Amino acid sequence: MAGCLVVATNSLRGMENCSVGLISPKADIINGVPMESQNPPAAFGKDMAASHDQRVAKPAPMREALHLFIRMVFGALPDNARMLCVGAGTGPELIYLAQAFPGWQYVAVDRSGAMLDVCRNRARENGVAERCTFHEGTFETLGEVEPFDAATSLLVSRFIFDTDARREFYAQIAQRLRPGGILVSADLATGASAPQYKSLYEVWERTMRYTGMPVLSIDRIGDKKSVLAPQAVRTIIASAGFEEPVQFFQALLIHACYAKRLGV
Numbered sequence: 001m002a003g004c005l006v007v008a009t010n011s012l013r014g015m016e017n018c019s020v021g022l023i024s025p026k027a028d029i030i031n032g033v034p035m036e037s038q039n040p041p042a043a044f045g046k047d048m049a050a051s052h053d054q055r056v057a058k059p060a061p062m063r064e065a066l067h068l069f070i071r072m073v074f075g076a077l078p079d080n081a082r083m084l085c086v087g088a089g090t091g092p093e094l095i096y097l098a099q100a101f102p103g104w105q106y107v108a109v110d111r112s113g114a115m116l117d118v119c120r121n122r123a124r125e126n127g128v129a130e131r132c133t134f135h136e137g138t139f140e141t142l143g144e145v146e147p148f149d150a151a152t153s154l155l156v157s158r159f160i161f162d163t164d165a166r167r168e169f170y171a172q173i174a175q176r177l178r179p180g181g182i183l184v185s186a187d188l189a190t191g192a193s194a195p196q197y198k199s200l201y202e203v204w205e206r207t208m209r210y211t212g213m214p215v216l217s218i219d220r221i222g223d224k225k226s227v228l229a230p231q232a233v234r235t236i237i238a239s240a241g242f243e244e245p246v247q248f249f250q251a252l253l254i255h256a257c258y259a260k261r262l263g264v
């Protein structure tokens with residue numbers, strides 16, 4: 001996201017599953033405003049940050065399973081590894097991994113100061129804050145940092161609608177990893193085939209309603225060019241300086257893969 005992070009940042013338009021407020025039971029409307037029209041900083045603002053963890057409590061088992069497998073993906077890295085957590089939000093993956101790998105150092109980056117404040121407080125409460133650096137901003141403002149052994153980008157890249165900007169987002173992560181360093185990326189993706197996707201979407205929609213999360217209609221997800229087929233996402237990552245990504249996890253529309261940075 002450095003010089004190119006501008007691109008990623010400017011491409012953030014929709015914050016569909018993270019917004020808070022009065023949610024229309026029918027569609028992606030919050031407080032009477034279509035979600036794609038919501039200002040991204042407001043969508044991840046103070047109210048949203050304060051209520052975020054409560055709202056994501058019901059789907060916690062999905063998140064916990066993902067975190068467990070990320071731990072396994074990173075399991076062979078050195079005891080003193082450094083991890084970049086892009087779009088840390090309120091810190092669920094940061095705190096889980098900081099507890100799992102007590103010798104590691106972490107840099108958490110988030111463009112929302114409100115989300116990062118909650119993240120910092122939770123890191124303190126969980127006794128991991130002294131191993132974390134918190135950066136409010138983007139790659140553009142992060143500046144020069146020591147190379148990382150690992151990076152996470154969980155539920156962040158789908159807010160980048162333009163394919164080139166999304167490639168640049170991953171390229172910026174690649175630039176900050178050492179060769180062989182591992183990226184874990186998770187985001188919404190469609191099903192592998194059209195009939196499979198339609199069926200899967202129905203279960204996803206039911207799940208979102210059950211958990212109280214905003215629901216985007218399947219047509220609107222289709223309109224949003226950031227919700228791509230899983231293979232298309234992996235192709236973008238591979239073209240950004242990584243080996244062929246390996247999908248290791250799927251929970252309905254959430255797909256996660258890992259990929260090693262190219263180079264020696």
Ligand SMILES: C[S@@+](CC[C@H](N)C(=O)[O-])C[C@H]1O[C@@H](n2cnc3c(N)ncnc32)[C@H](O)[C@@H]1O
Pocket residue numbers: 001008009012018044086087088089090091092093109110111112115137138139153154155156159
């Ligand atoms: C959906 S939340 C996910 C938070 C966390 N990773 C999780 O899984 O719970 C996305 C977060 O990414 C942040 N974000 C989006 N684009 C970003 C960018 N280009 N640079 C830094 N943070 C970004 C948002 O502010 C928000 O906190």
